Amino acid sequence: MALDDTIAAISTPIGEGALAVLRLSGPDALSILTPIFAGAISPERFIPRCVVFGRIQDAGGKVDEVLVTYFRAPNSYTGDDLVEISCHGGILVTRRVLDLLLANGARMADPGEFTQRAFLNGKMDLTQAEAVMDLIRAQTELALRSAHDQLAGHLGNELADIRELLLTTLAHVEAYIDFPDEQIDPDTGKTLLDRIIALENRIERLLATADQGRVLRHGLRTVIYGPPNAGKSSLLNLLLGYDRAIVSDVPGTTRDTIEEVINIRGIPVRLIDTAGARESSDLLESEGVRRTQQQVDQADLVIQVVDGSKAPADFKVLEDRSHVLILNKSDLGVHSRWSECHGIRFSCRERTGLEDLNQTIWDRVVGEKVKLGDMRVAINARHQACLQIAKDLLVAGGRSLQEEKSPEFVSIELRGALDAVGEVIGKIDTEDVLGRIFSEFCIGK
């Protein structure tokens, strides 16, 4: 990973807009700008964090009027010299400014490379770098707040703390290794074990936020499922607030799955409308039914919709935490055969039962687990994988200690746990991890 060249990219989305921003980061940022910038102040005399008006020009003349801001290393987003150029937001204009920067010695930045430099320059740990992307992708207030908390270092600090304690414990154990004949005496053994258990518990608390972290980042996969004509597409449209799916009294109208994200009290809910669950001789509809089953298998939550005004058909009603039953068309009355059933009395036509449904979804997601509302961290899948390893190794270390194995065993296990925690914040050598994380970023961030 080279840090000594200067990278450039368009940091705003490609397309037409009032303005666009290009970024240039690296030791040659100012000297690359000098031959193509004409303004009141020349780039080598720029004052950090002051905006300068001028022109970007090539041999043929003016390309655009721009505002340029200079951030001097190390006080910039990347930690390197950084220049931000605001120009007009046309596709051609931004492209020409970028081409000029590249022609003058900048290299096109890879996805996420600005943030990667910030990490490599020690401006943030890996969890904070990941939070930058979470923040950009956040679709609800709650997801945004969680990203902000992670960016502020809540998760990173907790992990740094855990790592510090682990290091002390490890040093303690390793002190014994220097005296080959000594076993860890029982008193010390008890103290060490208590510490290891306390560390296990702290990691366990973080692990418990993994489900919510996944929901906040990727949405709650919610499949609308049920027999044809029950009102599944009507429900999707009602929840979305516009007519996305075709509603019709012809059974089998919906053939493909339709996916849209809605916001229920801050929880991003990925709604998936499906073809009705029934046997069909129509080839296209059968394919729809097959896809429906696939969606149901992968769902976090299944909203099962039935026509509550009619007697239950031979349709299996599933009642557990991952299923919500909706007795739709209650405006036509609820059939007496449903009277024992706990399903939500609902009407897409009269919009009744919505509040009940929202509350049920909220309860299922937030449930009796950590309260989403006051949660300051929600780990992602990568954190979860590393922390699970760390926890397993701590458990193994504790066991070795109790079984009075030689201190070398305990030390190896604690060292493994230390590495796993270090990998989450990027404290240990993790070139392939970096590659994976930053390739998910957008260009220019």
Ligand SMILES: Nc1nc2c(ncn2[C@@H]2O[C@H](COP(=O)(O)OP(=O)(O)O)[C@@H](O)[C@H]2O)c(=O)[nH]1
């Ligand atoms: N009376 C009444 N009719 C409804 C209600 N919800 C949907 N429908 C009607 O039921 C039919 C089937 O609806 P649709 O959403 O296409 O069902 P799907 O096949 O399950 O997607 C349409 O004619 C809708 O207008 C409701 O709450 N009350």
Ligand SMILES: [Mg+2]
């Ligand atoms: Mg439908």
